[in-house]
Amino acid sequence: MTREEKRFQEKIKAIQDTMFVLGGKWKLPIILSIYGGNKRFNDISNAIPKITNRVLSKELKHLEENLLIKRTVIDDYPVRIEYTVTDYAFGLEEVIKPMESWGKKHRKRISDASR
Template sequence: MSTENANDKSVEGKEKRHGACLGIIQPVQDALYVLSGKWKLPIIISLTFGNKRFSEMAKEIPKITDRMLSKELRELEMNQLIKRTVYDSIPVIVEYSLTDHGKSLSPVIDVLYQWGKEHRQKII
């Protein structure tokens, strides 16, 4: 994000800044749309510690209902952030894991974690 032309008062300069601003806003909105809500990031964080079955995640994530966990897992799978694997066994075992695309969120989560710790210290 460059502010190279921040002092440019011309119409052309304003149009460039407007375009640059929109160029940043759209991808951020896309990311927030995919990760929106209270539960998607906790689910992804849970899976960063290894593959999990539904019941394991339900126990790890405080206050999430089974219905909400199921809904969020479907959406994360649809967005190719997690993979659902069904093992042909008796009883049937279903396991969830992060895809490479889901693992690519690790630096984002690290930055959010650090910011959240610093923010909490600042406001408390």
């Protein structure tokens, strides 16, 4: 593999890492929902219609492992859990904003193309 090919592979890998963190059907809705003030498991679940417990649970773990949200155990009764977005997650702004604006332009472009 040439040096050039290697840089190329690293570029792809970095982009795919980003997609791994944000990709799939639910990660963005969950992050934005917590950011919007929902802290508890059932609050988040209710705020996002149709997500199941199993999937929400898995995604919360994924987001926690990737340092985007924090899980805090509050030890009164019944034991409550609070999820909050981390400061680190705010760094995603720099990637989410371009994705949002490109996605909007693209949708328009594609629907224009079919007329």
